[in-house]
Amino acid sequence: MTAAADYELTASVDDLRDRVTAQIDAGGRLADLFGTAHDAGLVITAQLAGPDGMTTLDALLPAGQRSYPSLTPLVGSAFWYEREIHDLFGVVPAGHPRLEPLMLPTNGPDLPMPGRDGGPARIDPDPRVLPSHVVGPGLFTIPHGPVRSGVTESIEYLVETPGEDIPHLNMRLFYKHRGVEKRFEGMEPADGVLLAERAEGVATVAHAIAFCQAVELIAGTAVPWPAALIRTLHAELERLACHLDVIVRLADGAGLSVATARFGWHKERVLRLAGQLSGSRFGRGVVVPGGVTAAPQLEPSEILAAARELERQLSADVRLLMGTASFLDRLRRTGPLLPARAVAHGAVGPIGRASGGVDDARQSRPYAAYGSLGTTVSSRDDGDALARLEVRIDEIASSFHLIRQAADELDEVASGPLQAECTIADGRATSWAEAPQGEVLYDVRIAGGVITRCRSRSASFHNLVLMHEVFAGDILTDFPFIEASFGLSVAGAAG
């Protein structure tokens, strides 16, 4: 994690592309690419994750210049990031292969321009800006969304198909774009964490941790050890709930009604345990800059007992599920993400780890209490929906292990303050946390005691674009399994 005073213009836009490709050739991956409106123009920031942690490259596109050389032709993972920059700031990445609106289709002169003082009061998406789709002979487009069957978040999938196969899929995120990053601006960090919790509601704790760590880096605050343990405890409960949610959706898709009910019950009990600890079933209001608000409302021994009971019943159901052939047949070789593609994109989270990846921020760039608790990373090479499920099942087991360790440690540590003094200082810092969906990355800048720019990059945004890649040979009825096995949140992706 890194802290700095302000934007350090370490690259010019013209050589940003070369700097980024050099880093990627050296084994790094593009973790984020975003813009910030600045007095001097537009600062384009690339975050590169490498073996030595996160490297930040800032390049200035001087005011008046409306175009820069696109990174996407050389770095495919920049595909959505540059579309986002185009939507929010109106600059054109020259040479981008498909510069369609993604987050905000508009032709108006007013753009959100995060980082700039003030901004438009209201922007309505203009569907006329969206291209009408060109289709080949016999091809047609099935629009799926934004209002879909079942209780789902709003997104539109455009399935381009000649009948049953899915040769191409397109996604539109703008329906539920909420302008989260712009909303951070002008907030005090103590309020900002409440918004971070709601940037991606099912990954509340991970977002709150990543945001607060950035604020703490700027302030130079060290979080008390018991607070780090409590953060870890909640983060792992959140992982359990999210992974169980994926299993519920997969079982539901396969029509296994008893399995759906059983895992739905387990998920409910995880949420209730989180609620008993903190008062919020999603662990909201726990993590604050400097530490945590309160100790868990259950004794460590009670947490251990609840976790033990849950794990016992859950493992029996997992064993049965993983022996149900009719279920496994739906997942095997469904939605395969080739390891080479996963590496090229820098896929994060269970999706990346199911395609040969081994990156887990809890282990490679540890934070909270993970450094001393020890995290095992689970990985598979098949890259299909089954591999993604297997990775999650391994992670459920390791989450229980971490919960036990954290509760044991909490039992042993002397009671002390749970919140260190966190004097808000001016500056800028980058921080991360491993959400159930993968790494979330925050870049926070504070001036005059308030947030002036907060980049919140969810794992969902980084990974969702990979849905383009995984439909080789799959048919329409595989779609629900592929979507569920990705396990991403539209709220996190749409910003």
Added chain:
Amino acid sequence: MWALRGLRDGILTTRWPARPDQYAAATRGPATVLAGPASDQVSGAELAGLCPVGAISADQSERPRVDQGRCILCGRCVQLRPDVFGWSAGPDRAALTRNGLVVPAEESPESVAAIAEALRTRTRALRRSVHLRHVDAGSDGSEEWEIMALLNPVYDIHRLGMFFTASPRHADILMVTGAGANGMADSLRETYEAMPSPKVVIAVGSDAVGGGIISPSYATSSGVGAIVPVDVWLPGSPPSPFAILAALLLALDRLPAATGPTPVRSGGAAGGLR
């Protein structure tokens, strides 16, 4: 094998609302003003620092009041002034009017009774077969989880004759989450218009009721009331499954009087389901 596994742990389903449920009673709701002596006044300057979303204001006699429709349950006021603010508890968190979420209440019981009677007349025909449609208008994703939870064996809303439907043409109740993202405004309006009458709209969650912490934003409204007419207002960030269940029963006038939030339901023979 799965059939046997389904029998392993007996019946997991709550009996609520027919029987009390401990978890339902303990579920945390938005902040509320504790009944106390009038000396518990909070100065105007202090009020502003107590709530990050401006849900707390002062009435004419400078007593603090909480707009639960804006409250995001962050707990700051409860932590800073535990003598004045506390948590509400239990599932009955929804109101039939937007102002009904302001505590202490400022609405006259008569006007609420008239609204309740009008809703009762509309929903009487739905009886015990009610079809639900959900639309996400910019939620953070947690509300969807809590609505989905109604289908798990613990809540199992099928026992109450409620079912989710894919088509708005078959839907009686529209549950809307999120503050009303601009991109969803047309889709939400079209879904509402596609539903047959009588129809009921429930704003699920503080974002849907009053915009929550995401508003004001260039990309959302401050609540879905700006897009479709709302009948039942349910705060919470997110509201718990029990609170959502109670809001559904409130919309259908099937919430038992014993657990009801207002004296409205004492209104005689027209109430309840025959």
